[in-house]
Amino acid sequence: MVAAPPRAPIFDQVKVGDPIKPIVLPPISRHQLALYCGGSGDHNPIHVDIDFAKKFGFKDVFAHGMLSMGFLGRLVTSYAPRDRIRRLGTRFTAITWPGDVITLSGKVTGKREENGEKLIDLEVKCTNQNGQDTLQGHATVAAN
Amino acid sequence: MQLDKKVIGHEFEAFSTTVEAGKVKLFCKAIGEEDPIYVDEAAAKKAGYRAVPVPPTFLQAITNDDPGKGGLLRLLNVDIGLILHGEQHYDYYAPVYVGDRITCQQKVTDMYDKKGGALWFVVSETSMKDQSGKLVAKGTGITVVRNPDAAKK
Numbered sequence: 597m598v599a600a601p602p603r604a605p606i607f608d609q610v611k612v613g614d615p616i617k618p619i620v621l622p623p624i625s626r627h628q629l630a631l632y633c634g635g636s637g638d639h640n641p642i643h644v645d646i647d648f649a650k651k652f653g654f655k656d657v658f659a660h661g662m663l664s665m666g667f668l669g670r671l672v673t674s675y676a677p678r679d680r681i682r683r684l685g686t687r688f689t690a691i692t693w694p695g696d697v698i699t700l701s702g703k704v705t706g707k708r709e710e711n712g713e714k715l716i717d718l719e720v721k722c723t724n725q726n727g728q729d730t731l732q733g734h735a736t737v738a739a740n
Numbered sequence: 741m742q743l744d745k746k747v748i749g750h751e752f753e754a755f756s757t758t759v760e761a762g763k764v765k766l767f768c769k770a771i772g773e774e775d776p777i778y779v780d781e782a783a784a785k786k787a788g789y790r791a792v793p794v795p796p797t798f799l800q801a802i803t804n805d806d807p808g809k810g811g812l813l814r815l816l817n818v819d820i821g822l823i824l825h826g827e828q829h830y831d832y833y834a835p836v837y838v839g840d841r842i843t844c845q846q847k848v849t850d851m852y853d854k855k856g857g858a859l860w861f862v863v864s865e866t867s868m869k870d871q872s873g874k875l876v877a878k879g880t881g882i883t884v885v886r887n888p889d890a891a892k893k
Contacts, residue, residue, distance in 0.1 A: 628770060631770035635766040636767060636804060637800075638804055641820075666767075666797045669796035673796065677788075679793070679835050681796050684796050687826070
């Protein structure tokens with residue numbers, strides 16, 4: 597079941613502190629890492645080849661940071677339509693391992709007008725099952 | 741090994757690539773994106789797009805089409821197993837669509853180290869223009885490199 601596409605937020609109705617509805621993802625699987633290797637063109641073997649990962653001192657393969665940033669993109673486009681996204685950025689703050697359960701969450705941190713556009717600033721993040729943030733990001737979307 | 745700040749300002753060779761529908765579909769499957777606008781032209785047009793748009797971070801898949809991929813690693817002379825992604829930021833000026841011909845130009849804009857030289861931080865910017873020459877997006881990435889000497893200890 598696919599959720600209905602979001603409508604652009606209405607500037608005057610948005611308040612700083614408003615939450616974005618969280619999304620809880622299925623556990624990260626090795627299969628997903630293989631799909632992202634092909635889909636993103638990031639062929640670094642450290643994400644799919646455990647022998648290679650161990651050679652460089654890691655206990656296991658781990659998720660591409662950009663896979664998780666893709667999740668942040670999903671969160672932001674659940675809040676505002678794709679063509680309203682003006683910025684999306686993140687710091688990668690912890691490694692995501694196979695089996696990790698990631699929750700996407702965010703909130704409104706600011707409202708402003710720039711170049712004739714009504715903009716909403718968002719804080720967005722990925723948090724693992726231990727409560728540790730794996731990505732700490734931000735986004736800006738254009739409102740109505 | 742020492743950080744070689746001479747690479748600041750280095751511009752990589754620009755390249756152009758065409759956004760393919762099948763690649764976008766696989767990318768969506770990988771990130772669990774199920775919105776039909778990214779795979780179905782009729783759904784995209786109904787939602788007001790001129791064609792099938794790409795998800796916000798699909799820009800990474802576009803930049804990874806670089807025939808000279810790995811240029812930053814070669815420039816720094818480090819192995820791929822020693823790098824981590826520190827930060828990534830995108831500025832979006834216009835949506836990118838399936839069928840667009842995107843030209844990417846990457847350059848190194850800054851470098852610094854932390855933890856007494858154990859970690860290097862390399863900042864690069866990539867401009868992305870469409871077939872009409874319009875700037876559609878800018879990517880700014882920070883690659884973290886574990887100093888090979890420190891990583892051995």
